[in-house]
Amino acid sequence: MSYQQPQGWGQPQQPQAPQAPPARRKRNGCLTAFIAVAAFCVVIGVIAAVAGGGKKDSNDKAGTPTASAPAAAPGSQKAATTGQATKPPSKAPAAETKAAAETVTYLVEGSTAEVTYGPAGSSFSGKVPLKVTKPLGTxxxxxxxxxxxxxGHVKCSILVNGKVISKAEASGSYNIAMCQISQDFGGDGWVNTNG
Known part of the structure; x- marks a missing residue:
């Protein structure tokens, strides 16, 4: 009796071709969506800054600090009634006077333009020509x-204590001139951050 192997058994087989690695998905769709969302946020921010800014009412005193007389110390009334001299105040008022003397000036000149200006967290509106001087804060x-x-053509500049720190110009249809300053990290004053 002869033993036969089933067909295909015992015969050399052809090696299978290696499979190609799975194709990597391109993430261009995610990148495009991210860029579109970022651009949309920038456009909304610009529209809000231009449309949301308004002139502050000059009669609005809610945010304006007022000076008040310091409270009298318990023993100071006796000194005042007896004619004794009181101790002069500390050097704090001198520091306040120095800070109050520092100013920031917003200057815009040229053709008709809508102007938005102010420190971080505020948005004041104006028209050309514009020259506004305010106390310098922090x-x-x-x-x-x-x-x-x-x-047309428009120029803007920001001055600190009369010295120009940032300036810019724009010409043509609906173009924008933008000036910006920020405090130097070394604490040496203000620097142009308009690039």
Missing amino acids: PMYYSITAQLQGG
């Missing part, structure tokens, strides 16, 4: 945006 930055209305 916000993260000060900025001006001047958008032309249909064409």
Whole structure:
């Protein structure tokens, strides 16, 4: 009796071709969506800055600090009634006077443009020509945006204590001149951050 092997058994087989690695998905769709969302947020921010800014009412005193007389110490009334001299105040008022003397000036000149200006966290509106001087505070930055209305030429600049720190120009249809300054990290004053 002869033993037969089933067909295909015992015969050399052809090696199978290696499979190609799975194709990597391109993530261009995610990148495109991210860029579109970022651009949309920037456009909304610009529209909100231009449309949401308004002039502050000059009669609005809610945010304006007022000076008040210091409270009298318990023993100071006796000194005042007896004619004794009281101790002069500390050097704090001198520091306040120095800080109050420092100013920031927003300056815009040229053709018709819508102007938005102010320190970080605020948005004041104005028209060309514009020259506004305010006490210098400690916000993260000060900025001006001047958008032309249909064409022309506009210049903006921000001055600290009369010295120009940032300046920009724009010409043409609806172009924007933008100035911005921020405090130097070394604490040496203000620097142009308009690039």
